[in-house]
Amino acid sequence: MKRIGLVVNPIAGLGGRVGLKGSDGMELQRKALELGAVPHAVERAAQALQALLPLGAEFELLTYPFAMGAEAARQAGIDPCVLGSIQPGQTSAEDTVRAAREMAENEVRLLLFAGGDGTARDICNAIGMEIPALGIPAGVKIQSAVYATAPRYAGELAAAFLRGETELRQAEVMDLDEDAFRAGRVSACLYGYLKTPYSQRYVQGVKVPSLSRESAVLEAIAGDLADRMKPGWLYIFGPGSTTQAVATHIGFDKTLLGVDAVLDGKIVSADASEADLLRLLSVNRLAEIVVTPIGGQGCIFGRGNQPISPDVIRKVGRAHIRVISTPEKIQALNGHPLWADTGDRAVDEMLSGYLVVLTGYKESVMYKVMA
Amino acid sequence: MKNITAERFTNGKPNLRRFHQARWDEPVIFELGQPGQRGILVPEVEEGIKSQVGDALAGIPDGLRRKDPPKLPEMAQPAVLRHYDHLSQENLGVDFNIDVGQGTCTMKYSPKVNDQLARMPEMTELHPLQDESTVQGILEIMYRFEQILKEISGLERFTLQPGAGSVAIYTNASIMRAYHEARGEAKQRDEMITTIFSHPSDAACAKVAGYKVITLYPDPEGYPDLEALKAAVSERTAGLLITNPEDTGIFNPKIAEFTRIIHAAGGLCSYDQANANGMLGITRAREAGFDLCHFNLHKTFSTPHGCGGPAVGATGVTQELARFLPVPIVDFDGQKYFLNYDPADSIGKIRPFYGVAPVVLKAYAWVMALGAAGLREVAEVAVLNNNYLMKKVLAIHGVAAPYAAGKRRVEQVRYSWQTLFEETGVHSEALGIRAADFGVHYWTSHHPYVVPEPCTLEPTESYSKEELDEYAAILEHVAGEAYSDPNLVRSAPHNSTVHTIDHHPFDDPQQWAITWRAYLRKTGQER
Ligand SMILES: Cc1ncc(COP(=O)(O)O)c(C=O)c1O
Numbered sequence: 102m103k104r105i106g107l108v109v110n111p112i113a114g115l116g117g118r119v120g121l122k123g124s125d126g127m128e129l130q131r132k133a134l135e136l137g138a139v140p141h142a143v144e145r146a147a148q149a150l151q152a153l154l155p156l157g158a159e160f161e162l163l164t165y166p167f168a169m170g171a172e173a174a175r176q177a178g179i180d181p182c183v184l185g186s187i188q189p190g191q192t193s194a195e196d197t198v199r200a201a202r203e204m205a206e207n208e209v210r211l212l213l214f215a216g217g218d219g220t221a222r223d224i225c226n227a228i229g230m231e232i233p234a235l236g237i238p239a240g241v242k243i244q245s246a247v248y249a250t251a252p253r254y255a256g257e258l259a260a261a262f263l264r265g266e267t268e269l270r271q272a273e274v275m276d277l278d279e280d281a282f283r284a285g286r287v288s289a290c291l292y293g294y295l296k297t298p299y300s301q302r303y304v305q306g307v308k309v310p311s312l313s314r315e316s317a318v319l320e321a322i323a324g325d326l327a328d329r330m331k332p333g334w335l336y337i338f339g340p341g342s343t344t345q346a347v348a349t350h351i352g353f354d355k356t357l358l359g360v361d362a363v364l365d366g367k368i369v370s371a372d373a374s375e376a377d378l379l380r381l382l383s384v385n386r387l388a389e390i391v392v393t394p395i396g397g398q399g400c401i402f403g404r405g406n407q408p409i410s411p412d413v414i415r416k417v418g419r420a421h422i423r424v425i426s427t428p429e430k431i432q433a434l435n436g437h438p439l440w441a442d443t444g445d446r447a448v449d450e451m452l453s454g455y456l457v458v459l460t461g462y463k464e465s466v467m468y469k470v471m472a
Numbered sequence: 473m474k475n476i477t478a479e480r481f482t483n484g485k486p487n488l489r490r491f492h493q494a495r496w497d498e499p500v501i502f503e504l505g506q507p508g509q510r511g512i513l514v515p516e517v518e519e520g521i522k523s524q525v526g527d528a529l530a531g532i533p534d535g536l537r538r539k540d541p542p543k544l545p546e547m548a549q550p551a552v553l554r555h556y557d558h559l560s561q562e563n564l565g566v567d568f569n570i571d572v573g574q575g576t577c578t579m580k581y582s583p584k585v586n587d588q589l590a591r592m593p594e595m596t597e598l599h600p601l602q603d604e605s606t607v608q609g610i611l612e613i614m615y616r617f618e619q620i621l622k623e624i625s626g627l628e629r630f631t632l633q634p635g636a637g638s639v640a641i642y643t644n645a646s647i648m649r650a651y652h653e654a655r656g657e658a659k660q661r662d663e664m665i666t667t668i669f670s671h672p673s674d675a676a677c678a679k680v681a682g683y684k685v686i687t688l689y690p691d692p693e694g695y696p697d698l699e700a701l702k703a704a705v706s707e708r709t710a711g712l713l714i715t716n717p718e719d720t721g722i723f724n725p726k727i728a729e730f731t732r733i734i735h736a737a738g739g740l741c742s743y744d745q746a747n748a749n750g751m752l753g754i755t756r757a758r759e760a761g762f763d764l765c766h767f768n769l770h771k772t773f774s775t776p777h778g779c780g781g782p783a784v785g786a787t788g789v790t791q792e793l794a795r796f797l798p799v800p801i802v803d804f805d806g807q808k809y810f811l812n813y814d815p816a817d818s819i820g821k822i823r824p825f826y827g828v829a830p831v832v833l834k835a836y837a838w839v840m841a842l843g844a845a846g847l848r849e850v851a852e853v854a855v856l857n858n859n860y861l862m863k864k865v866l867a868i869h870g871v872a873a874p875y876a877a878g879k880r881r882v883e884q885v886r887y888s889w890q891t892l893f894e895e896t897g898v899h900s901e902a903l904g905i906r907a908a909d910f911g912v913h914y915w916t917s918h919h920p921y922v923v924p925e926p927c928t929l930e931p932t933e934s935y936s937k938e939e940l941d942e943y944a945a946i947l948e949h950v951a952g953e954a955y956s957d958p959n960l961v962r963s964a965p966h967n968s969t970v971h972t973i974d975h976h977p978f979d980d981p982q983q984w985a986i987t988w989r990a991y992l993r994k995t996g997q998e999r
Contacts, residue, residue: 253897314980432920436692455703463684464675466668467700 103160103263106204107150107181108224110197110216111168113142113240142239143173145252146215149237150177152256160263163207165200168192173215194223201227201234208232211262211298213255215239218276221247225274225293233269234295235259244275246396247295262298270315271342272297273396291395291405294342294357318427319343321462323350326391326425335385336363337378337417339392339406343425347391360408375410382416389421390414394458399434401470402452403442411445419451424458424468431458431466438469488942488949491911492967494561501555502988505545511552543989562969564913566776570939572861573904573914575884575928576671576719578747578771586774586837590830600825604810610829611809614802617786617836624847625745625765626758627788631797632827637746638673639822640766640785641713643798644742645681646819647764647789648711650796651740654817661710661739667696669718672918674744678713690922694875696724698733705737715744716760719918719928720874721858721881731761740764740793746785748772749932750855750883753848757788764789773835782828784835798822853933854883857940861885861931864944868951870895874923884930886923889951893925898954898961900925906953906964910946 115133150173153160162181164170167189174181184203187196197220204212205228212232214224217240224234224247236248237255249255261267271294299315326347330336338344340358348355348363355361359372362381370377382388390409394401401424402409414422424439441452453472457465517525529537547555565571571579589595598607618630634640645664652658664678667688675685686704691697696718712734717723724730731741743757743765749772757765769775770783777783789797799818800811811826842850859880865871870892873885889900904914904927917926931940954961965971977983985991992998 251897317981428920431689432922435924436689455700457686457704460687463679464687465685466687466689467697467704468689469697469700 104207104209105153105160105162105259105263106201106207106209106212107146107162107164107170107174108197108200108204108212108214109142109146109165109168109170109173110214110220110223110239111140111142111192113216113220114145115140115241140168142215143168143176145239146170146173146213146237147176148252149213149215149249149256149259150174150179152253153260154178156260156263163204163209165196165203169196169200194219197223198227204228205232211235211259213237213259215252217241217243218245218274221245221274221295222276222292225295228295230271230294230296232296233262233298235262235297244277244398246272247274247297258298267298268314269296270299271295272299273342275395275398291340291358315427315429316346318461319346320350321464322425322427322459323347325459325462325464326423327351330366331387332365333385333387334364335369335381335388337361337373337388337390337409337413338363339390339409341393341395341405343393343427343430344391347425358405360406373408375408375413378408378410378413379416382413386416388417389423390417391423391425393425394430394434394439396430396433399437399439401439401441401456402448403444411443411448414443414448414452422452422456424456426458426460428460428466431460431468438471440471488946489911491909493564493908493911493969494558495969496558496562498555498558498562500988501545501547501552504551504555505547507546509546509548509551511547511549564908564911564968569912570935570943571912572929572931572935572940572943573907573912573927575886575915575930576747576918577777577915578749578768578883578930578932579934580749580774580776580932581934582774582776582834583838583841586834589837590834595830595833598829600829605808608809610833611802611811612804613836614827614829614832615804615809617832617839618802620836620839621767621786621788623844624748624752624756625767625788626756627762627765628791629794629797629801630786630788631801631822632784632786632832633798633821633823633825634766634785634787635823635828636781636783637671637744637766637768637771637785638677640746640768640787641673641677641742641744642681643785643787643819643822644764644766644789645678645683645711645713646822647793647796648740648742649681650817650819651793652710654796657738661708663704663706663708664710664713665701665704665734665739666713667715667718668922669694669696669720669722670713670715671719671744671746673746674713674715683710690875694720694722695726696730698726698729701730701733705733705739707738709734709737709739711740711742713742713744715746717750717882717884719884720876720886720923721884721930722876722879723882727760735761742766746771747883747930749930750851750858752851753844754851758790763793769831769835774838775831775834782831784828784831786827800826802826850933851883854931855880857931857933857935858883858885858929860937861929861940861944864940865929865947868944868948870951870954871927871947883932884928886917887927887929888923889925889927892951892954896954896958898958900927902961902964903927903947903950903954905968906950906961907946908965908968910949910967912943912946 112130115130115138162174162179164174164181165185166183166187169187171181171183201224212234214220215237221236235255237252238248249258274292274295276292338348338355338361345355345357353368356372361368362370362373392401395404441449443449450472453470455467456470458468459465566579614632621630634643649658652661662684663686664683665686666674678685688697688700716727734741740763743762745765746768748767766785766787768785770777795815795817796819797815798821799813799815803810803812862885870889872888874888893899900916907913914927917928985994
């Protein structure tokens with residue numbers, strides 16, 4: 102019997118309908134309900150679960166009580182195994198974290214969760230990359246790549262995963278700074294990664310089908326970079342699963358979320374600060390920056406890689422910025438340009454125009470960078 | 473939704489066909505064979521012959537001789553015939569259906585008389601190693617066909633040697649390298665530029681030829697981005713490999729600017745005209761500033777595709793580049809036709825001999841039957857058909873033709889069912905498969921899917937208005953089903969043998985099995 106876990110954040114999406122941009126925090130939730138918001142996360146979770154029905158008795162659903170999962174299961178016609186206890190109507194992030202932990206301890210094959218970026222962050226806190234997880238979109242803000250494009254695809258993808266038809270990839274958990282967002286500023290950061298099932302069949306149109314497995318593409322990019330790396334040069338690698346995987350293929354252990362500097366095949370500064378980088382650059386004038394755009398939004402500087410500051414970029418020089426990306430990630434931008442938000446207008450402008458993005462071994466695309 | 477059953481006939485004419493394909497559950501031929509069965513019992517060689525000939529195999533060097541006989545299926549003749557007839561009934565080939573759905577492939581009707589010509593013994597009994605003096609006829613046809621291609625393209629010398637469009641592109645990339653080598657710049661010029669909507673063979677062949685490839689994305693209007701080109705060219709640029717119109721069916725109005733910029737940077741420009749069906753007699757490679765081009769005789773020139781060959785990617789160049797062409801080329805000295813091995817700086821051979829002769833013969837016959845005015849009419853009708861079909865398709869709810877809004881297309885259109893997908897959850901691929909239940913089909917697009925939920929239709933000049941109407945009616949019906957009964961579409965096909973297959977293993981080279989033996993090995997049935 103294959104076990105699937107389900108965690109619903111019952112209040113996800115509450116704020117959106119009434120124009121509150123997000124639902125984090127008890128106070129806001131009260132305000133949203135007062136404004137007449139109707140929770141729909143349960144319904145969306147049920148839609149996803151319906152796609153699992155064809156699996157019949159092949160799987161068992163583990164979930165939390167009431168609106169955190171049991172209701173959605175019953176709506177979909179599934180009799181779940183219910184764990185834990187909650188205070189209906191007063192759930193919080195802690196409940197999500199606790200529920201996710203319990204699912205992991207009960208060895209579910211896959212954890213389905215319904216919510217938005219805040220929920221994804223809680224899930225990431227709870228289970229990291231311990232077990233595969235996949236989001237059912239129900240929140241106001243969905244920047245994270247861990248979500249399927251529609252509830253029903255989350256269900257179909259989950260079913261495909263259980264049938265062994267998918268691979269797992271590291272998908273970004275992104276979240277906006279909600280205070281900034283409500284004040285009209287978009288400022289997202291890369292929060293972490295979840296291990297998420299992926300099959301081109303179910304994400305077609307958003308993520309794009311490719312002819313090669315992602316791991317093969319990353320190896321190809323690594324091959325190209327390795328060919329170009331020269332002794333005596335300092336290589337500053339930005340955060341992300343793309344740069345990490347490429348670094349692994351080249352032969353060093355890169356941090357996932359940090360900026361690491363490499364010289365002559367060795368990491369000379371892991372999780373470097375701006376000051377670390379400037380210090381290294383004062384010794385090694387020949388340097389290159391290797392960054393990857395943030396999936397789905399195309400930011401190359403200023404989100405999650407702040408140590409690569411305007412000063413660092415200026416010292417390295419535009420000609421020595423190497424953007425790397427799988428072709429799918431470029432495709433998923435749907436024609437939107439790359440962009441930088443370094444906090445220094447002059448540097449942002451200097452970066453604008455076109456940059457070569459390395460997409461494979463001896464393969465690249467010429468891609469627009471917004472001013 | 474219309475009630476199709478009630479309205480199947482209007483004035484005695486069928487609205488939608490009640491198509492049902494044969495389904496034979498046919499095994500792979502290797503599974504059909506049984507040890508000891510024979511198709512032909514070859515008679516024992518008579519003593520008299522044996523004593524004269526001796527051991528016929530003795531002349532074959534030891535290293536070239538098989539130790540074991542090949543593991544071919546052992547079968548009786550009728551079983552073989554039945555097997556292939558079954559398979560042929562499980563097909564939806566160009567002569568079976570209104571084949572407008574195989575966009576970019578130029579699936580036109582190829583007159584059968586041309587096949588008959590190519591099957592005449594005068595043709596089939598030829599051998600490429602025969603003495604020139606005994607093959608003057610076919611050499612003349614090759615020579616004359618070259619003159620025709622020169623006129624169509626405006627370029628000055630052609631080789632018919634490349635055996636496919638991709639081989640032609642590879643040839644062109646190799647000629648570019650030879651040109652830069654002759655100028656001492658081959659090392660420095662290691663980058664080839666192409667566009668994302670050019671055929672993927674342009675990028676792939678450049679890479680096989682050793683180049684780094686820079687791909688340009690379209691501008692917001694869907695045209696190749698001129699500013700991106702300016703950013704991409706440098707002293708490292710070897711050349712441009714580009715399709716026009718691109719796979720979207722959109723003609724690049726700035727193409728002359730593209731070739732000018734490449735030339736100014738010292739590069740060469742190669743025009744991928746594999747599919748020139750909308751261009752014949754209307755524009756030429758030369759006037760757009762190209763130095764090289766190629767035509768797929770198995771597309772535009774109706775030879776036809778033949779399930780992946782035999783084919784010819786006829787490759788043309790300017791006079792300046794003629795010295796790099798593969799050898800031999802067919803020439804005429806005023807008296808006789810001969811194989812010319814002269815071109816001093818030839819890139820060598822791309823393929824044995826000088827081109828697939830029956831394919832050239834068929835293309836020549838096709839062109840001669842049409843004449844110059846007829847060729848232009850082919851392009852005009854193909855473009856007209858395409859724009860007529862586009863108008864009908866765009867009237868269907870859920871579909872769009874992204875980019876170049878309001879503009880006409882040349883010979884094909886890459887549509888997008890994104891709206892339908894968002895509203896129903898049905899993918900384009902499923903619609904194409906459901907269409908097979910009505911006896912037609914369509915293809916989505918090359919990967920990556922730059923246009924989401926793509927569908928590429930290319931009606932060519934071969935189809936009548938009624939046939940295009942029928943095709944559009946099927947699409948409309950299937951799209952309507954996606955809204956009214958999405959599961960019916962998702963679970964298609966119901967009347968056809970086309971299978972929905974899991975694409976996932978395609979991504980994984982570890983799971984590929986190119987031969988039966990590889991299959992047995994990879995599935996653990998044989999070591
Ligand atoms: C524009 C274009 N270029 C190149 C090719 C490759 O030709 P072939 O399939 O003969 O290698 C094709 C056909 O698929 C094509 O449509």
